[in-house]
Amino acid sequence: MIKTAANKSRASGRITLAMVAERAGVATMTASRAITQPDMVSQALRDRVDQAVVELGYVPNRAARALASSQSKVIAVLVPSLSNAVFTEVLAGIQDALDADDYQILIGNTRYSDKEEEKLIGTYLQSNPDGMLLSGLSHSARVQQILTNSRVPVVSMMDMSTDTTQLTVGFSQVQAGHAMTHYLIEKGHQRIGFIGAQLDERTLRRAEGYRQAMREASLADSKLEVMVGEPSTIALGAELLGRMLAQAPDCDAIFCCNDDLAHGAIYQAQRRGIAVPSQLAICGFNDLPASAWMNPSLTTVATPRYRIGYEAARLLRAVIKGEQPASRQIDLGFTLMARESA
Amino acid sequence: MIKTAANKSRASGRITLAMVAERAGVATMTASRAITQPDMVSQALRDRVDQAVVELGYVPNRAARALASSQSKVIAVLVPSLSNAVFTEVLAGIQDALDADDYQILIGNTRYSDKEEEKLIGTYLQSNPDGMLLSGLSHSARVQQILTNSRVPVVSMMDMSTDTTQLTVGFSQVQAGHAMTHYLIEKGHQRIGFIGAQLDERTLRRAEGYRQAMREASLADSKLEVMVGEPSTIALGAELLGRMLAQAPDCDAIFCCNDDLAHGAIYQAQRRGIAVPSQLAICGFNDLPASAWMNPSLTTVATPRYRIGYEAARLLRAVIKGEQPASRQIDLGFTLMARESA
DNA sequence: CTGCCGTATGATATCGCTATCAACAAGCGC
DNA sequence: GCGCTTGTTGATAGCGATATCATACGGCAG
Numbered sequence: 001m002i003k004t005a006a007n008k009s010r011a012s013g014r015i016t017l018a019m020v021a022e023r024a025g026v027a028t029m030t031a032s033r034a035i036t037q038p039d040m041v042s043q044a045l046r047d048r049v050d051q052a053v054v055e056l057g058y059v060p061n062r063a064a065r066a067l068a069s070s071q072s073k074v075i076a077v078l079v080p081s082l083s084n085a086v087f088t089e090v091l092a093g094i095q096d097a098l099d100a101d102d103y104q105i106l107i108g109n110t111r112y113s114d115k116e117e118e119k120l121i122g123t124y125l126q127s128n129p130d131g132m133l134l135s136g137l138s139h140s141a142r143v144q145q146i147l148t149n150s151r152v153p154v155v156s157m158m159d160m161s162t163d164t165t166q167l168t169v170g171f172s173q174v175q176a177g178h179a180m181t182h183y184l185i186e187k188g189h190q191r192i193g194f195i196g197a198q199l200d201e202r203t204l205r206r207a208e209g210y211r212q213a214m215r216e217a218s219l220a221d222s223k224l225e226v227m228v229g230e231p232s233t234i235a236l237g238a239e240l241l242g243r244m245l246a247q248a249p250d251c252d253a254i255f256c257c258n259d260d261l262a263h264g265a266i267y268q269a270q271r272r273g274i275a276v277p278s279q280l281a282i283c284g285f286n287d288l289p290a291s292a293w294m295n296p297s298l299t300t301v302a303t304p305r306y307r308i309g310y311e312a313a314r315l316l317r318a319v320i321k322g323e324q325p326a327s328r329q330i331d332l333g334f335t336l337m338a339r340e341s342a
Numbered sequence: 343m344i345k346t347a348a349n350k351s352r353a354s355g356r357i358t359l360a361m362v363a364e365r366a367g368v369a370t371m372t373a374s375r376a377i378t379q380p381d382m383v384s385q386a387l388r389d390r391v392d393q394a395v396v397e398l399g400y401v402p403n404r405a406a407r408a409l410a411s412s413q414s415k416v417i418a419v420l421v422p423s424l425s426n427a428v429f430t431e432v433l434a435g436i437q438d439a440l441d442a443d444d445y446q447i448l449i450g451n452t453r454y455s456d457k458e459e460e461k462l463i464g465t466y467l468q469s470n471p472d473g474m475l476l477s478g479l480s481h482s483a484r485v486q487q488i489l490t491n492s493r494v495p496v497v498s499m500m501d502m503s504t505d506t507t508q509l510t511v512g513f514s515q516v517q518a519g520h521a522m523t524h525y526l527i528e529k530g531h532q533r534i535g536f537i538g539a540q541l542d543e544r545t546l547r548r549a550e551g552y553r554q555a556m557r558e559a560s561l562a563d564s565k566l567e568v569m570v571g572e573p574s575t576i577a578l579g580a581e582l583l584g585r586m587l588a589q590a591p592d593c594d595a596i597f598c599c600n601d602d603l604a605h606g607a608i609y610q611a612q613r614r615g616i617a618v619p620s621q622l623a624i625c626g627f628n629d630l631p632a633s634a635w636m637n638p639s640l641t642t643v644a645t646p647r648y649r650i651g652y653e654a655a656r657l658l659r660a661v662i663k664g665e666q667p668a669s670r671q672i673d674l675g676f677t678l679m680a681r682e683s684a
Numbered sequence: 685c686t687g688c689c690g691t692a693t694g695a696t697a698t699c700g701c702t703a704t705c706a707a708c709a710a711g712c713g714c
Numbered sequence: 715g716c717g718c719t720t721g722t723t724g725a726t727a728g729c730g731a732t733a734t735c736a737t738a739c740g741g742c743a744g
Contacts, residue, residue, distance in 0.1 A: 010412075010702090010704085011730095012730085016729095017730065018730075026693080026694085027694045028694090029695080029731095041692075042691095059464070059468055061730055062405075062468040062470070063405040063406075063414065063470065064409050064731035066405035067406050067409055067730080067732090068698080068732040069732055072405065082430045082433055082434065083431065088424040089425065091451075092451075095451060106446070106448065107449045122401070123446065126402050127404045127446070128356070128404070149399060150401075233631060267636060290605060293576045293580060294609060352734085353699080356700090358700055368724085369725075370700090370701080382721090387723085402700090402701080403700055406701040407700080409700080409729045411701075411702055
């Protein structure tokens with residue numbers, strides 16, 4: 001039996017570069033160059049190869065490329081949630097930053113779980129990514145170990161680190177929590193409650209900022225804190241408003257750790273006939289699109305989510321290319337949006 | 343110079359299966375089997391290999407695996423948007439369905455663009471995916487051509503197809519649009535407006551259902567339609583309410599093609615002092631979490647997004663495994679949620 | 685006209701893994 | 715005890731691309 005490209009025992013049936021080369025009458029290596037480094041090949045050959053590619057419908061095999069070049073052209077991104085608009089905007093920024101670079105972006109959803117994060121990192125490392133973008137600063141010791149061993153460049157997003165060797169893009173969650181609380185205090189509120197859910201890293205640090213500000217104003221009172229581990233939803237915000245009012249009936253303002261909870265709290269206040277903000281001020285965090293439009297509009301903290309993704313991806317790309325970044329820590333700040341609800 | 347695994351010219355520096363095998367004192371092939379098909383190897387060898395894996399911190403190289411086995415263990419998923427909660431819930435369903443299967447999920451965001459979709463499919467085909475999950479039924483001729491040539495199994499999500507050869511999981515957008523309109527008609531509304539944005543496939547089919555119902559009741563009037571190509575946002579909903587009222591001042595109900603627009607319309611109505619629903623009924627589509635909580639709560643159509651993702655992934659998995667699916671079309675239906683706003 | 689050099693092309697050897705088949709040992713029926 | 719099946723393990727040959735080095739070919743200085 002004659003062995004041709006078409007009937008080799010283990011062949012996948014796909015068009016290979018070798019077939020393209022044969023059709024163009026050049027060596028495989030030349031075909032490879034014509035495709036990936038067109039400048040190194042004469043016009044005539046390049047044209048012949050291009051034509052063969054089109055005629056045969058050649059699609060390069062990424063696995064073979066990765067194996068031969070030990071460059072995967074993959075960037076892995078881990079976010080704690082895909083249903084949270086915050087992180088989808090981060091992703092949008094990342095995609096836009098990497099758009100022209102032929103990187104394949106692997107999106108992983110850790111669901112706010114360290115265990116899941118560890119599992120995903122392990123899986124993604126199998127793809128030998130050129131770089132990784134992680135959300136948050138705190139990762140389990142095992143994860144840090146694994147990442148160090150793998151020597152994959154990593155950029156952390158969302159918060160600012162005190163460890164200046166880490167590459168970080170974000171803003172200070174503590175400062176932002178402090179700023180919002182400070183704003184409520186300046187508005188004359190005394191009994192300011194804090195509602196936190198999910199209790200991920202970011203919530204905890206916002207709570208830390210809240211506590212700092214309350215302590216500075218001698219207003220701290222643990223009765224004013226409602227913290228639960230469940231995922232943040234509008235329904236939960238509605239429920240936790242009730243819990244807060246039961247626990248601290250004299251509460252005159254509530255700082256919700258994110259806008260979803262705040263929306264729920266406002267809707268619930270309306271249903272109970274509590275006037276916002278005259279009886280009770282409510283504010284949130286993140287400035288989701290609905291916050292500016294709802295009635296009353298929501299006082300909240302606008303966070304540079306898109307830019308965090310964008311800048312983090314740029315930074316990672318620079319590091320992958322071996323460039324020395326101007327700074328390893330990028331603080332993109334935040335903006336307090338004073339609106340009707342507080 | 344002695345050539346060992348560690349100093350070969352093109353070696354990547356990573357721990358390879360060969361090193362694991364050497365350490366365990368077995369052949370590479372045996373190590374491979376001990377890891378991927380443990381049942382085929384004796385207990386003793388399996389233990390030795392497992393130990394070597396741990397000691398060396400071996401991470402399999404997915405590219406090499408894919409190349410050697412011509413199985414990528416990759417499933418590519420294309421959605422038109424990541425900021426739209428509808429599709430992130432579809433993704434959640436997909437992830438849950440595939441959780442235990444060691445598939446790597448490539449998430450692609452087409453941004454509602456056929457061109458982008460074509461580009462992404464081309465890119466993902468390079469990874470030789472075992473299967474693909476696409477949103478919607480209508481794809482450009484080129485895309486269909488490419489997909490046919492590639493022989494990759496494809497499942498389409500979100501709508502029902504008339505073409506019974508296609509694998510489809512979703513619900514009838516036309517019927518859902520019809521049902522909502524019919525509901526408004528039964529409630530006694532005569533001048534029912536339709537607000538559509540983005541004008542993607544799903545919006546157009548919902549509009550089709552709306553028109554059918556209006557025609558059946560002899561209520562059709564093109565003045566009652568406001569259609570724009572911009573992406574759906576709350577802000578746009580607010581704006582389009584104004585446009586609708588300018589265009590058809592006698593309008594007594596509005597069917598928004600999705601909840602985001604409906605939210606914006608309701609907020610805007612409130613700001614203009616228009617009572618909802620007594621002066622103007624407003625309803626949406628998709629039943630986002632906020633819809634049940636806002637005041638007034640939103641009448642809308644609940645869609646089985648999570649289940650669409652889940653069932654589509656299951657179906658695809660079955661097809662990949664070579665099973666004959668019980669049915670090629672899965673209709674998961676929809677539920678009209680009658681609430682306060684209409 | 686010779687020889688050197690830079691450039692365009694090609695031949696070959698991997699990359700790290702698995703498919704495939706050969707080799708071998710053990711168990712079993714006759 | 716012989717041949718045969720069954721079950722493990724190993725040797726070898728790819729998978730489809732690129733890195734690397736060799737070769738061929740002009741052009742140009744001497």
